[in-house]
Amino acid sequence: MHLNRSNLCWLVLALITVSYLVFWALLLGATAAYSTQDSWLQVLRSPEIRHATFLSLVTCSLAAGFALLLAVPVGYLMTRLEFRGKSWLDAALDIPIILPPLVVGLCLLIFFQTKIGKVIEMAVPFTYQVSGVVLAQFVVAAAFAIRTMRGTFQHLSARPEDVALTLGCTRFQALWHVALPAARRGMVAAFCIAWARSLGEFGPILVFAGATRMKTEVLPTTVWLELSVGNLEAAVAVSLFMVLLAVLVLVAVRATGEKV
Amino acid sequence: MIQLEQLAWKVSGRTILESVSVAIPANTYAVLMGPTGCGKTTLLEILCGLRQPTAGRVRLDGVDVTDLEPRERGIGYVPQDLALFPGLRVREQIGFAPKLRGLPPAEIESRVEHLAGQFGIAHLLNRLPDMLSGGEKQRVALARALAAQPRLLLLDEPLSALDESMRAEAVALLQRVQQEHALTVLHVTHSSSEAAALGTLHLRMVAGRLEAESRA
Known part of the structure; x- marks a missing residue:
């Protein structure tokens, strides 16, 4: 050449x-x-790590699902509606991305000590609970999902939705019948990003939900707990296990996304 | 009948449409010409209700529809890019409006079959938009608009994507559709030959103003 x-x-x-x-x-x-074979066997046999794996899969999926439920309407609004102060709102939506993770956890912890927070906790307890893990993952993952959905809607022409409005749709029906089916790949991508982000979340979970074994321990917490007791081999094995898990789930979800 | 009274549209201090007034009688095929960026598409979008005019009123058959939502106006709209719904088959595209109105499935199917037959696209009913040619897409977009049984049809350069050989056929189709459905049509075009072949009322827009008007 x-x-x-x-x-x-x-x-x-x-x-x-x-x-x-x-x-x-x-x-x-x-x-x-x-990592060694023994450390891998130790990881696979450990009931604590099995519990942390199960909890990670469940909480990441819940957090990513909730993030998507929020990201679709917010992304659509920010793309299709022009209004005063939009650039400020846009910047505000990115706050969780730029905030240090520990600060996010601290904000959550302090919020649930306020009167409003305590009222919410009377209905659903969050602090140092599994639900707190989901919430801590959700607040950061949602910001990434919103960015993705916004990009998706920006790349989709608004014209089919306009035509749907003239054919008898309300704005909500145009979103539901036209925009959402067209945005399904973006929704899969947003879910993937939110899921991956949730899997790697550590700071807010540690501060807000704690690192109680067999209760609020997720895989990143396991790495930290193993490191803190000097068990480097186990920490490395869990880290690699997380990489493997993330790749497997993302490949599976992306393969599904290609078909939708 | 379409009546536009002193319509204006301004955005970010820039005037796109200025004092646009015109009356288009019922069952007329009006063609609107003008240079790119002069406000033709904006005018169609205001007529549809997709944009609110900065000033002025829109009346359809004597009824002031300026504040009505697009779905309440009874207007069919075919934009330049045709805007077929991605992921919906031709059958679903044409049946979209009847389904929204809650018609029984048998009636929806009958309306879809009738329009598909009229537009010569009965063999395409199970295809997705990606599997259609430019001419086929244009027919589907027209059938989809007419399935809502509009009083008025707005066409924004619907033939621009077609080659010369298909254009003559499309012109004949539009004439037939206008007559068979007793429609008032406002058709935006850059093509003088298209305007001459179709229009019974000729409008010209220059820099946001309707300047000339002639009747065929």
Whole structure:
């Protein structure tokens, strides 16, 4: 192949991409090389870690589901409606993304000590509960899901919805019958991102829901608990297990998404 | 009959439409021409109710519809990109409006079959929009609009995506549809030949104003 300027440009861009992927491969390779067969067996046999795995799968799925339920209407509103102060609201929706995770946990903890928070806790207890794990995952994951849904609706023409309005739809019916079916791949992507984000969530969960074994312990908490007692091999094995789990679930969900 | 009275549309301090007034009698095929960006599509969107005019009124058959929602106006709208619903088969596209109105399935099916036969797309009923040619999409969009039994049909450059050989056929189809459904049509086009072939009332818009008007 003749190396003209255009080809050189692609070559440089490809090198940057490959370098980044190689860097990640080296990171994961080094981590994998550190773990032993015994530590993997220990992870698989440990009832605490099995419980943490189960709880992670359940809470991540719930948090991602709730995040999607919020992200669809918010994303649609922010895309289709022009109003004063929209840029401020847009910035406000990104706050959970830019806040340090520990601060999010602290905010949750303090909120549930206020009068409103206590009233809510009388109906559904959150602090140091499994529901608190879901809430801590949800508040951060929702911001990412909203970004994804907003991007999805921005890429979809509003024209079919306009036509639906002239054919007899209310705005809600246009959203339900036209926009949502067209946005289904974006919804799968938003769910995936929210799920992956929830799986990696640690700071807010530790502060707000605690790290009680067999109760509010999720996989990132396990890594921290194992590290804190000097069990590096188990921490590494759990970390790799999380990587494997995340890849498996995301591949499965994405494969489903390709079919919808 | 369409009556536009002193319609204006301004956005961010920029005037798109200014004092647009016109009366289009019932069962007329009106064509609207004008340079790109002069406000033709905006005018159609105001007629549909998709935009609220900054000033002025829209009357249909003597009824002021300016504050009515699009679904309450009885207007069929075919935009330039045709805007077929992604993921819905042709049968569902045409049956969309009848289904929304809660018609019995048998009646929906009969209306779909009738329109599909009229537009020569009966063999396409189970296809998705991605599997249709430009001409087929245009027919589906027209059938979908007519399934709602509108009094007025607004067409925004509906033939722009068709090649020359298909255009003559499409012009004949539009003439037939207008007569068979006794419709008042407002058709936006850039094509003088299309306007000459179809229009019984010719309108021209320049820089947000309706400047010339002639009757065929």
